[in-house]
Structure formats: C-alpha cells, structure tokens
Amino acid sequence: MTAQERPDDHRTQAHRADQALEQLGRLSFAEHSSHSVLQKVADLTKDVMPGSIEASVSVVVNDKPSTAVYTGQLALDCDESQYGHGYGPCLHAARTGEVTEVPDARIEPRWADYARSAAERGSLSSLSVPLPVSQHVRVALNIYSREPHAFDEDSRSAAARFAPYAAVAIANMHQYQSAKAEASNLQVALQSRAVIDQAKGVLMERHKLTADRAFQALTQASMTKNRKLRDIAEHLVHTGEFPPAH
Template sequence: MARTENPPPTSAAEALEQLGRLSLREHSMESVLQTVADLTSAVMPGATDVSISLLVDDKPETPVYSGRLALELDESQYSRGYGPCLHAAGTGEWVQVDDARADDRWPEYMERAVAAGSLSSLSMPLPIAEGLCGALNIYGREAHAFSAESRSVAEQLAPYAAVAAGNMHAYASAQDLADNLQIALESRAVIDQAKGILIERYKLTPDQAFQLLAQASMETNRKVRAVAEHLVRTGELLVR
C-alpha cells in the first residue's frame, strides 16, 4: 500500500492542507484513498486504525486501510452482513460506538471487536454514485475515544475519500465497458469469418450459415463464438 511522503500531520488543518496539495495526475485513486486513511489515523486522538470500505452493487470490500485491525474488523462485518461500517455505507448515517462492551447493537460483531482490541469506532458515510457507496471507518482501542470534534474532523476528511472512490469507480466502469465492447467486436469478427466459410462450402445464404452455427452451438452445448472459433481454426464444424 502507498504511504504519504510528507511528515505526519499534527492537526486536521495540516491533514487537509496535505490532501489539498495532492496532484491527481501524479497519484492513482487508490493512492489518494490510502493517503486519506493514513492522515485520518494520524490526526485522530489515541491509537486508531482507519479503513475505507466500499459497497459496489452491495458487494463490500476494503481497498485501503492504515492497520490490520481495521481490515480485520471490516471483514468481520462483511462475513456477518451487518455492523457499523455497513450501516453507515448503506444508510448514509454516521455511526459511533462509544464502548463496544456496553453497546447492544450487532452483538456478535461487538464481541469480536472487543476481542480484537477495539472498544470504540466511528464510521462516516461516503455517498459516492449510483451503485457505489462506502464509509470512512476509524477504530479506537480505548472506550469513548471520539468526541464531537473528532466527528467534525472525520466529516472534513470524508469528502476526499468519496471523490477518489468515485473516480476509481468511474475509471473501472469505463474500462469494463471498453473491454466488453472489444470482446463483442472480436466475437462478431470470428462469427462472420465462420459464416463466410459455411457460405462458400455449402452455398448458403448468410442467415442459413448463422442458423447452422446456432444449431451446432445447441447440439454441442457451446457458445456460438466457440463453435465459430473452432471452425475458423480447424475447418471442422462441431456436431454431435
């Protein structure tokens, strides 16, 4: 994971200043997210581990974290399907746990958090885009680690994570679209080649040639593209 090259900040103002100086041209979006996690951990009171959890079409993941405790507790919530970070991400409401030993919400998760060494936590929602949401999660080792001032700091840092995550998602979606388009074009090309072979071999019309490929596809339980690739490569039309 990438780390910040600047000295650790001693205040929220310094953290925000460092984030403001980041050049998005020189950093990947994952690097920006990691920077947000590291700076948040540095300016929060006490010993804290920070993570950024994302829900992409309701599938949770933790792309960056400042310490193993944060990753472990995120994944503990994912496996159970509930917990502070999932609630914050899914509802858009911030969630604060003052003392996990006395908190009766999500009892199985609270037991796991206490056993792992986290008695308090703060999860700030990251509303990003349709189909994508997340949370900035701060795990404290001591009870009552977070005050109203802590929440204010987290609220100021969270938008940087939201922007970076949104850009990451947009880039990935564009890349997926381009990849799918390329696959579609390649499939069409090889199917057209196979149709040409059948038209020449059996004196068929284009529609008849495609119907022959489709029939071979159904009989062999293979995709039309696979049948066409085999025909182009070997000259053999797959049949039972």
C-alpha cells in the same frame, strides 16, 4: 491540554487534513487500481486523525460486506466481527448514510455483542463515515481508536471534511473501472462479430450459401454441439473443420 496548546493542535490537524485532501485531488485514476485508491484513503485517514487509530474501508455490494483495505489488524478484526454478527457501526453507516460513532465500546448499548468483542480486541471507540458511491455500492470509512471517547468536535470535523473527497475518489474510480469493463466488453463483442463474419464467408464460399443460411448453419452447429457460436466460428476459421469434431 492547556487552552494555549489547543489552537496549535487544531491548526496542526487542519493542516494535515488539507495535505491529505491535496494528495487525493492529485490522484490519476488511469494510474491507480481500485485497491490502491482505497488504500490511499485509509492511509491518509490514519495520518490525519489524532491518537492511536487504525482505519479501514468497508464496501457493501448488493448487501454483501467486505473490507477492501485496512491499515492494521485491529481495523480488519473489528470489521469482520461486524460482518459475522450482521450489524455494527460500519454496516449501519454504509447502509443508512449516517455518521456513526461509538464513544465507549465497553458500555455501548447498541450492537452489544459486537461492542463487547471490539472492546476485547482493543477498540474502545470508533467513528464510521459513510461514503456514498452508487445505489448498489455502499462504502464506509471506519476509524477505530484504542482510547474511549477519542473523537472530539475537531476530529469529527476533520473526518467530515475528509470523507466527501474520499467519496469522490472512490466514486470516480468505480466509474473508471466500469467504463473500462464496458470498453473491454465492446472489444470482445466486436472481435466475436468479426470471427463470425469470417466463418460465414467460409461457408458461403464453400457451400454457395447466402449470408442468412450460413449464419443459420453456424447457429445450428452451436446448439447441436452445445458450444458458443464464437467458438464454432473460430474453429472453422482456424481449422476449416465444420462442424467441429468435439
């Protein structure tokens, strides 16, 4: 590559990175699943980085790794090889928060068994960028190249620019999903309370019990039948049978 060509290449890569970041910034978390957001991160990474590469996103939850999304079989194979060995650049990046590069898998002294396997699969160099999400959820954006020494300063700079935006997108998605789960759990709790109150009312009317005695009767039936209190209450409200026959 000539000196005249390099600035144009740099500007092209920077322009692609800017476009990718803009796309991430426009994502609506109410309209995307966690999987679709992560897939967008991987796809945009493949678009931004030069050369023949594949990308993946590894997620480590409570020290259990899995590949959430990937752009090609090479990336998935390399990820799963690391999980099988229990070590490798993507796991190191996710667990330590360090950007981890393998310049040439054929002579990589770290993680020797994995590196040999990666080279055999066709990944001769890789770059793993940590994406901090939470204490219990650790993520790495992995870029696998079919060429050795594929990542120069411009590539590393592009990945470094891209990763924080990707981390924010993933963290926001994780928080959104957590909020939805909390809201769903609250709705279930409110529904359970409502049906239990209805069942108490039935017992109070039928047997002239106080509210406390009616609740104790429901609790006793729950323990005797080894069924959830809500199930006992729903059966009573819907059938009038108390305690349930089964």
